[in-house]
Amino acid sequence: KAGVTQTPRYLIKTRGQQVTLSCSPISGHRSVSWYQQTPGQGLQFLFEYFSETQRNKGNFPGRFSGRQFSNSRSEMNVSTLELGDSALYLCASSLNGDRSTEAFFGQGTRLTVV
Amino acid sequence: GENVEQHPSTLSVQEGDSAVIKCTYSDSASNYFPWYKQELGKGPQLIIDIRSNVGEKKDQRIAVTLNKTAKHFSLHITETQPEDSAVYFCAASSGSGTYKYIFGTGTRLKVLA
Numbered sequence: 001k002a003g004v005t006q007t008p009r010y011l012i013k014t015r016g017q018q019v020t021l022s023c024s025p026i027s028g029h030r031s032v033s034w035y036q037q038t039p040g041q042g043l044q045f046l047f048e049y050f051s052e053t054q055r056n057k058g059n060f061p062g063r064f065s066g067r068q069f070s071n072s073r074s075e076m077n078v079s080t081l082e083l084g085d086s087a088l089y090l091c092a093s094s095l096n097g098d099r100s101t102e103a104f105f106g107q108g109t110r111l112t113v114v
Numbered sequence: 115g116e117n118v119e120q121h122p123s124t125l126s127v128q129e130g131d132s133a134v135i136k137c138t139y140s141d142s143a144s145n146y147f148p149w150y151k152q153e154l155g156k157g158p159q160l161i162i163d164i165r166s167n168v169g170e171k172k173d174q175r176i177a178v179t180l181n182k183t184a185k186h187f188s189l190h191i192t193e194t195q196p197e198d199s200a201v202y203f204c205a206a207s208s209g210s211g212t213y214k215y216i217f218g219t220g221t222r223l224k225v226l227a
């Protein structure tokens with residue numbers, strides 16, 4: 001069974017630009033969560049989607065947004081990029097997002113803002 | 115607020131020795147505790163997990179223990195091998211209705227051949 005697929009793997013963007021990252025969950029999984037990973041802050045929760053609805057959001061500015069499609073694929077968007085947005089963005093897929101359900105991560109998208 | 119503390123931040127062991135990583139969580143509503151292994155350039159990989167109705171779980175060389183009263187859980191790796199070298203993260207499920215994990219800050223494990 002295919003794992004979680006994130007595209008692209010690497011991105012370089014300029015300050016002020018916007019970026020869209022994509023995540024395809026494991027087949028049959030309906031919950032997708034996004035995390036930002038940086039050396040200083042570790043893994044920080046961004047948001048979680050289930051059946052096209054955002055159920056939870058972390059403490060990130062409104063420049064970070066996301067959505068989920070009817071096939072459970074999810075995208076996250078960051079507008080007006082700042083240098084501090086450079087990070088590894090990880091998506092996690094789980095069956096229903098219940099807090100006691102296993103979550104499986106993709107390889108991540110490495111975003112560099114210059 | 116919600117917090118997971120993880121220790122140590124780095125750990126070096128000789129091949130064949132055991133390694134133990136410890137985590138403490140703050141949210142008494144947490145009921146699920148996964149452990150992830152992250153190798154360089156890869157996403158975190160789920161290696162073992164434990165639910166709050168269980169005190170210990172084992173999978174070959176890896177075991178996890180949970181002490182709900184003390185809000186502690188630990189990862190034990192026996193007979194370590196060079197391929198166990200990676201960063202390990204503990205996590206705790208957040209309170210009901212929030213659908214997220216709170217992660218520890220990671221432990222860099224080096225297994226010396």
